Amino acid sequence: MLKVKDTLRATVHLSFDGRVFKVFHGRDAVARFENEARVLRHLESRGCGFVPRLLEADRARLRIVTSNCGKRVEHLDAERTQELFAELEPFGVRHDDPDIRNVTYRQSDGRFCVIDFELATILPGFEQPSSK
Numbered sequence: 320m321l322k323v324k325d326t327l328r329a330t331v332h333l334s335f336d337g338r339v340f341k342v343f344h345g346r347d348a349v350a351r352f353e354n355e356a357r358v359l360r361h362l363e364s365r366g367c368g369f370v371p372r373l374l375e376a377d378r379a380r381l382r383i384v385t386s387n388c389g390k391r392v393e394h395l396d397a398e399r400t401q402e403l404f405a406e407l408e409p410f411g412v413r414h415d416d417p418d419i420r421n422v423t424y425r426q427s428d429g430r431f432c433v434i435d436f437e438l439a440t441i442l443p444g445f446e447q448p449s450s451k
Contacts, residue, residue, distance in 0.1 A: 329437070333387065338374060343381040343437070351437035352381045358412060358436040359385065361447065365410040369425075369432045388432035389425035403431050411445025412436070 320340065324331035328351065332340045343352040359373040371385035395403075404417035414421065415438040423432045 337387040339371065339385045339387050341383050341385070348381050349378075352376075352378065352383065354439065355435075355437040356383055358439045358441060359383075361441055361445070362407075362410055362412060362436075364447075365445075367407070367410045367412075369406070369430055370436070371432075371434055388434055389423040389427075389430075392419060392422045392424050392431065395419050395422060395431070399431075403433060407433060407439075408442065411442045413440045413442055415439050 320332040320334050322330065323333050327345045328348075329344065330342045334340065341355075343349075343355075356373060356376040359371065362370050363372060369388070371388050373383060373385055375382075375384035377383075400417065400419055400422065403422060404414045407414055414433060414436070416435065421433060421435045423434055424430075425432050
């Protein structure tokens with residue numbers, strides 16, 4: 320596996336079969352893990368096709384496994400970056416960290432994608448009722 324990110328908040332590895340492994344650590348790791356898994360499930364349930372698919376969420380290890388959404392983008396103008404993150408809102412999500420480091424390019428279909436939802440918010444009116 321190739322390590323693509325190693326910060327105080329998370330370590331991310333890319334497997335040779337294309338899966339992305341993200342392990343949360345540091346401050347608020349449990350909450351960030353739970354939020355990212357919840358937001359990715361929400362986006363998938365809404366049919367959002369330009370974000371990673373959650374393949375596994377392991378709370379004991381604070382690890383998620385997702386599909387790969389392409390390579391990180393090095394250059395994108397501010398207006399297009401803003402437009403891309405705004406595309407999440409009809410799916411009921413505000414990213415809350417709309418930076419170019421959270422944008423990838425999927426060559427298979429020429430699509431810019433958004434990653435890293437640990438700080439994202441599901442907008443009011445889009446929340447799923449909790450199942451207790």
